[in-house]
Structures are given as C-alpha cells and as structure tokens.
Amino acid sequence: MSATAAVSATTPLASRLLAELTAIVGAGNVLHQRDELLVYECDGYVVNKKVPDVVVFPTCTEHVVELVKLCNRHDVPYVPRGAGTSLSGGTLAVGGGVMICLTRMKRILEINTRDRYAIVEPGVVNVWLTRALAGTGFHYAPDPSSQTACTIGGNTATNSGGPHTLKYGVTVNHVKGVELVLPDASVVTIGGITDDPPGYDLTGLVVGSEGTFGVVTKVIVDLTRDPEAGRTLLAVFDTVEAATETVSGIIAAGIVPAALEMLDNLMIQAVEQAFGFGFPTAAGAILIIEVDGIDAGLDREAQLISEIVQSRGGRVQKSITWRTRKEPEYVAIWKSRKSAFGAVGRLSPTFCTQDGVVPRTLLPHIMRFIEGVARRYDIRIANVFHAGDGNIHPILLFDERDGEQVQRVLHASREILEECIRVGGSVTGEHGIGVEKMALMPRLFAPEDLAAMIAIRNALNPEGRCSPSKLLPSGGHCIERKSPGRRASA
Amino acid sequence: MVTATAMDGQQVQDAGIDLDWLTRKIEYRNFQECIHCGLCTASCPTYVETGNENDSPRGRIYLMRAVTDGRLGMGPHVRRHLELCLDCRACESACPSGVRYGTLIEPFKIALQKDAPAGAKASLLQRMILHHLFPYAGRVKTALAPARLFQKLGLLDLAEKSGMTRLLPPTLRRMMAMLPRLSGARPRLPEVLPPIGPKRARVALFLGCVADAMYPETNAATARVLQQNGCEVMVPRSQVCCGAIHYHSGVEQPAIALARRNMTAFDPDRLDAIIVNAAGCGAMLKEYPHMLPAAEHDQAARFVAKVKDISEFLVALGPVAPEHPVPLKVAYHDACHLCHAQQIRSQPRQLLAMIPGLELVPLEESELCCGAAGTYNLTQPEMSERLGRRKMDHIEATGASVVAAGNVGCILQIARKIKERRSTIEVVHPVDLLDRAYQGKQA
Numbered sequence: 001m002s003a004t005a006a007v008s009a010t011t012p013l014a015s016r017l018l019a020e021l022t023a024i025v026g027a028g029n030v031l032h033q034r035d036e037l038l039v040y041e042c043d044g045y046v047v048n049k050k051v052p053d054v055v056v057f058p059t060c061t062e063h064v065v066e067l068v069k070l071c072n073r074h075d076v077p078y079v080p081r082g083a084g085t086s087l088s089g090g091t092l093a094v095g096g097g098v099m100i101c102l103t104r105m106k107r108i109l110e111i112n113t114r115d116r117y118a119i120v121e122p123g124v125v126n127v128w129l130t131r132a133l134a135g136t137g138f139h140y141a142p143d144p145s146s147q148t149a150c151t152i153g154g155n156t157a158t159n160s161g162g163p164h165t166l167k168y169g170v171t172v173n174h175v176k177g178v179e180l181v182l183p184d185a186s187v188v189t190i191g192g193i194t195d196d197p198p199g200y201d202l203t204g205l206v207v208g209s210e211g212t213f214g215v216v217t218k219v220i221v222d223l224t225r226d227p228e229a230g231r232t233l234l235a236v237f238d239t240v241e242a243a244t245e246t247v248s249g250i251i252a253a254g255i256v257p258a259a260l261e262m263l264d265n266l267m268i269q270a271v272e273q274a275f276g277f278g279f280p281t282a283a284g285a286i287l288i289i290e291v292d293g294i295d296a297g298l299d300r301e302a303q304l305i306s307e308i309v310q311s312r313g314g315r316v317q318k319s320i321t322w323r324t325r326k327e328p329e330y331v332a333i334w335k336s337r338k339s340a341f342g343a344v345g346r347l348s349p350t351f352c353t354q355d356g357v358v359p360r361t362l363l364p365h366i367m368r369f370i371e372g373v374a375r376r377y378d379i380r381i382a383n384v385f386h387a388g389d390g391n392i393h394p395i396l397l398f399d400e401r402d403g404e405q406v407q408r409v410l411h412a413s414r415e416i417l418e419e420c421i422r423v424g425g426s427v428t429g430e431h432g433i434g435v436e437k438m439a440l441m442p443r444l445f446a447p448e449d450l451a452a453m454i455a456i457r458n459a460l461n462p463e464g465r466c467s468p469s470k471l472l473p474s475g476g477h478c479i480e481r482k483s484p485g486r487r488a489s490a
Numbered sequence: 491m492v493t494a495t496a497m498d499g500q501q502v503q504d505a506g507i508d509l510d511w512l513t514r515k516i517e518y519r520n521f522q523e524c525i526h527c528g529l530c531t532a533s534c535p536t537y538v539e540t541g542n543e544n545d546s547p548r549g550r551i552y553l554m555r556a557v558t559d560g561r562l563g564m565g566p567h568v569r570r571h572l573e574l575c576l577d578c579r580a581c582e583s584a585c586p587s588g589v590r591y592g593t594l595i596e597p598f599k600i601a602l603q604k605d606a607p608a609g610a611k612a613s614l615l616q617r618m619i620l621h622h623l624f625p626y627a628g629r630v631k632t633a634l635a636p637a638r639l640f641q642k643l644g645l646l647d648l649a650e651k652s653g654m655t656r657l658l659p660p661t662l663r664r665m666m667a668m669l670p671r672l673s674g675a676r677p678r679l680p681e682v683l684p685p686i687g688p689k690r691a692r693v694a695l696f697l698g699c700v701a702d703a704m705y706p707e708t709n710a711a712t713a714r715v716l717q718q719n720g721c722e723v724m725v726p727r728s729q730v731c732c733g734a735i736h737y738h739s740g741v742e743q744p745a746i747a748l749a750r751r752n753m754t755a756f757d758p759d760r761l762d763a764i765i766v767n768a769a770g771c772g773a774m775l776k777e778y779p780h781m782l783p784a785a786e787h788d789q790a791a792r793f794v795a796k797v798k799d800i801s802e803f804l805v806a807l808g809p810v811a812p813e814h815p816v817p818l819k820v821a822y823h824d825a826c827h828l829c830h831a832q833q834i835r836s837q838p839r840q841l842l843a844m845i846p847g848l849e850l851v852p853l854e855e856s857e858l859c860c861g862a863a864g865t866y867n868l869t870q871p872e873m874s875e876r877l878g879r880r881k882m883d884h885i886e887a888t889g890a891s892v893v894a895a896g897n898v899g900c901i902l903q904i905a906r907k908i909k910e911r912r913s914t915i916e917v918v919h920p921v922d923l924l925d926r927a928y929q930g931k932q933a
Binding site: 031033034035038039040042044052057083084086101103104106122123125127128131146150171238274275290328340341342343344345349443 | 520523525526528529532533541542543544548552553556561562563566567568571583584586588714750833836854870876926
C-alpha cells in the first residue's frame, strides 16, 4: 500500500491540496485548523487516535468524485465518516489524510411506498427515515441501538444489526442498491429499485465492506410494512442459564420472535439506575421477548412463550400489548435496552464491550465460560445481548488507572473471543472489524480465505488509498492494542 | 498561565481562558462520564444544522476537555463552537451515560464571557439590557411603553415597512422584530387571590420579568386557572427575575444575587408550591442549589422542592375538568427547558387533552429547540434564524391553527416567525387555552 503520504500542515503539497479541496467544496465545507480537527481523531472507539489532516463536507456525489480524484492525484489517503458512532474504529483516519465527512449529504431523495423503497443520501440518520415514514404504514427495519444517531451510510458500511434483525434481517437484507464512488473516481450504481437483479450480488459485497470499496453516496433501501400489532414480554429468571436455555426453547418451538434480548443482573442494575423502567434488580437475568404480526395470532404465541419461560423456571412479569411502536411503555422498555451500553457508565468509569457470536444453542455454554473467565481474572463482567442471534456483548468493567487490572481485562477479552471462534462462532456480530479486530482476522480465516478477500479489495481499491488499514490485515499495518476501550451502544 | 502539551507535541502556552477557575468549578469526573458513544449528536439542534462534530455535544465535551487538559488553547474556533451551544440540554435527555452537560458548558460560558476578546464581549447595549433592564419587570414595562403607544398608532408597522428600523443598532432591531402585539397595560395582580371552591392548596406565583412585561395576560390566566383548581394564590411583591438570562450568558454574580432575593421572597415552609409558567425560569429556579455556594445548599434545596411548573403541579394535584369547549386544532411544542431540563413532557399534553373539542396534533421534531434559547436569538442570530425557520416549517406542516408552548422565549420566537410569514397561526401558552376552557371566552 502506498497510502502513507500524510499531509503536514506546512508543506507546499498541503497548502496546494487545501486550496484545491476548497475549490471543490467551498471554504465553509473544509476544516483544516488544528483545533477543529481534534474532535475527528476518534469515533465511538477511543483506543486508537489519529487526527486527520483535513476534514471535508461534500454536499453531492460530484463533490465526492472530485475529492477522490484529488486524493489520487496527490497520493493522499482518505476515509469516509458518518456520525462517528463506530465501535471498532471504522472511521479512524489511520494514515492521516482527508476525512470525507458525509453528514451534509443528508437528504431523503425519494420515498416510494407502492414499490416499497426509499433512496437516501449516506448522511441520513437511521431514525430520520423511520420518522419520515410515520403514518405511511412502513418503516426501515434495521434498528441498531444507536439508530437515533448513526447514519444509513455507516449502517451500510458496517452491515449493522439491531434487536429486530432476528426476524427482519440485518442491513444487507434491506439494501437494494447503492451509488458508489469507486477509488478510481468513477461512479457506479449497483443494484436498483427492483429485487434480485441478475449477475453477481455486488450490493451484498459492498454492504459491510467498511469503506474499503469506495464511498457510498446514495443508498436504495427496502421499506418494511409495519406489523399490525405486537406483544413485548418481560421474562424474569433466577439464573442466566435458565434465560439462555429459554432462548433455545423458544426458537426450537418454531416461534420467530421479532426480538429476543437478554440482560444479566449487573446490566439490569445499570439500566434500572439510568431509566427506572421497573426491571427486577434482584433477578439473575431478564429476557425481552417480542412477537409481532397479525393481531389474532399473537396472544396464542405469547401464551406459548410464557409456558416455555415457566418450564425453565422463569416467569413473565409484564406483557405489553401494542398497536404501534410509539406507545409510551413500548418506547420506554426499548429505550432502556438500546441505551444499555451507555448506562454501564454508571457502574464503572471504564469498561470494554466485546462483540462475539456463537451458535445459538451454545449460549448457555459461552455464558458459563464467561462466568468462569470473570472468576479466574477477578473482573466484573456485565452481559446484554441479542440472544436470538447468538450475538453476545460481554462488558468488562475495570479501572483504567490500574495497569495490572487492564492487562487482566485484555487477556479475559481474548479468551472469550477465542472461545467464540473455537465453538464455530465469530469475533464480531455487528460492530465490524474496523481497526480494532484486524489482528483477530487471521484466527478467524485461513490464509487462503484472507488472500481471496484481499484480492477482491485490491481489484477495487488497488492503491489502498480508500480507508487504508481497515478490515483486512495487510503487512505491517495492524495496530496493536495496548489497552481495552470504553465503548457504548451496540 | 497554563502550560501543557499540545496535540502535536507543542506547548499550549496560553490556555486562553481562566483554567484555574474552571478546574475549581468543574469536577473532572464529569468529563469522564462521557464515553464518546455519540448517541447525543443527532439530538443537538446545532449539529443537526451544521453536521460538524465540533457543533455536537460530544464534540463540545471533547473540546472543553482538551482545553482543560492543555491539549488545546481557547482560540477563536473553539470559542465559536462553544458559544454556538444553545444550552437546550437535548443532549442530556439523549445521553445514556448520564453526563451532566450543563455542569460543563455553563462554567465554560461564564469563563468565555469573562475572558472574551473585545470584539466578542457583550456590547454595552446588550449588557445594559441584561443587567439593568431584564431583571426588573417594571423597567421592561416602562421601556416598552413607547413601543406600545407606537404600535397602537400603527407607527411601528410604518417604521418597519419604511425600513426606518434599520437605523437602529442590530440588537435593538432584532428585539423590535420580536415584540409581540402588546396588550394595554394591565393592573398588577393582587398579592393574594382566593381559591374558587374548597381550598386545596396554597401556592405562590412566580411572574418572571420578560414574561410579565410581554404577556401579562398569561400570568393572569395562570392565576385564574390556579384559583379554578382550588388554590389560594400568593403573588409576592419582592420577587425578582430568576437570573437565567444572566447565568446562561455567562454572568454569574448578578444571577446569584437574584437567586438569594427570590429565596427570601418565597417562603417554602408556608407554601405548597411555587408555580412557574415559563420553562426557562422554572429550570433556573430548580438549579439554584447548583449555582449557590455549598453553605446555602440546604436552604436552596428546601426552596427548590416547592418549585413546580404549572402543568406539573396541576397534573399532580388532579386538575378540575374544564367545561367549555375550545374547538381548535393545536400543536404542542416542547420547550427545551421543560422537556430536557425538567423532563416534563406528558403533563402539558394531558392538560390540553382535557379541553373539550380541542384536537392535539403531533408536531415533528417537537423537542428540537426553536432557536430562542434565552438571549441566543440576540447573540447568535444566524443559527437562531435557521432553527426558527425549521420549527416554523414543522408547525405549518401540522395544519394546526394554534401552537402551544410552555415558555415565553419560545412564544416570542415562534410569534416572530408567524409575523414574518404573515401566517394566521396563533401561538399561546397551554395555560391560556386552559383558561379559555374554564372561562368560556374565545380569544
């Protein structure tokens, strides 16, 4: 990779580059002063930091094209950024260079409920689209916990999930096409407003590519019909084991819940302290189980779930019957869940969130394993996760001032993720690889697999100027982690 | 003089701000509570407008911490991004980690004002208005007397149309543009008003300074509504401005002096509640313990325990159902200092929903600041204008004939937009509508 020509503020190259950038987007859309660049040195992942040399705010595809051409001409790396809520350093300006901030490309260009699609610019915040759809009977299904802040461009780059992806699928299942500015500055439209175009599924390739194939400038998304009604149950258990066994029991019974979330005791305490929803703070674990669809069948499904819960020694403490997802109690329970990571700040000033995946039936196993790790390393670990997907989020609490404890947290994290790999899972369910987990890629994939991925990346991004040192390890570019991060959201 | 390591290894020679004072005022832990998740960003009106991380709560916390850590000096850019903050607290509602953003930005705003370079300091006119006019409802009324007369004679409209107002200093011009249609001077409320029906509570009414001068009718309506609900209403003569206008524009001492006078004017031990109908004042009164020295915290806490927004109080008391229909389509705008600073959202809506014939329609982005934000519309006119336009677009889209807001600042701002657009929409306080429903009078 040649993407190392960092721009220092004083070189002639820098001043020429700055002048040309300004000519493209206008002075009001460029930040280049030290004190305005600092806030762009990290995103939701704060372990590694790098201040970009310049931040630009394009307002249209043509701007992005010209910016990419310019970076190519000057051999300067560039990285796209949305809201900067990435939990794995996906928007870190690793080699310095130009940060292309897409927050001013924030128009919803078209909503078509008859053909069930919307076309949005990448800077549109996830929840804005759902808000714009209010009253139409449709919504945009992927709902990452950070949906009130994160952008659809960023969701596309990381193939974001969320609580409701168990039934509705993740971002890739809802992106029908994209407009992409390739690293050679050409503009391509992949996919479209109709389903399943012939040929390679290039849309599927771009979604989740973490910015390594170019800069997405438009996203065509699928709209999902609102369910007629739903039931959201709060089930309470004495132990995490009983809760995780219930998860498998529900799926085995042929029920596909819209969401199935677990919080353990530490997490319940944090969330209750933050939001006071009325969660039982003495419980070993709770499950939030949601079913939706045609109203007529829901009570029976809820009854069935309740029986499964009871057969595992739990009880349903609350059942919310809703017609729309705006009802206050519904909003309150999901606000508590979706803000759970942030609420951990109330338990411990520093914490590190992991994002692993195991086959769903092995949830009881991995939870026992995590409990063992917590004991062996003498660390408090809180758990909140998308149980239905087998996507775990152990949160390791620690004091960053205690160097020895920090080391224990690093070892404990590694052990948990390695166990995920060992049992056939993965090291990220939804946060992406970014810079954080690059070093784990060789453990997850054989050299041949990685070589195949690198070959694809090199075909589209041969100079590696676009989002350098992300997603795929490549000689000498791995960033070694020295301390665990403190992260929120998921 | 503070010396520290700058971000690129250079020394920050001059912090550009009184760091000693700031470190005494701000507990460093408050910075650490921010875990940098970014969930606050899209709740912030200025970030939503500019898309610049520097104009987001997370970004501003990062900037303030960098200045505190000596990584950055307080230069013109950092100053501009901090001054652009509306202090609307929407970020506190959004923050899962419980960051008390106000405890960070407010000391910084005070320090910024103290150390402002000549050009950035409040103008003499602004200071005059701030220190010598606003705190005194009587003076505001007197100052408005000529405006009232001119309005009556149609001279003000003439002056605006002919462009004569352009001769005024910008601050005054913007204030002129905000003037509501002033009603005739009305006699001040008596010191004691009896309850109607059996007495249920003994309350005192906080009048406010700007509110009382601009919209005295709303204070009168509040008193009547309280009487209707069986309250004996005291109106202490010695009450003064809450101090919010000073405090939020970075002038601490006068705010503290006003707080002490109010704590003397209202005796919490002899009252069931101290009723406020302006969200900005209510939020300020509730923050007295935070503002005052530790020795006065107990006294302030006793006072604050009784401070209630009118909607908060009525809903808790159990409001008497109004009889007369008010057949209007109404949109409700959440004043920042009600919904974010006081977490009061459902109560005003509950009161409006009680009114027979009234249809409450949802307002898009109802919790996003309208751009009034105390004196913000005078100090940051451009952003204030952008947010005002955004708010008005949403209001017009509802098709409502009336928009209700529980804060005088919002009402003034929205009224100005209505006037500019020659819209027929009416902006009122929810209490005004409730009063109509009790009295059976149309506006």
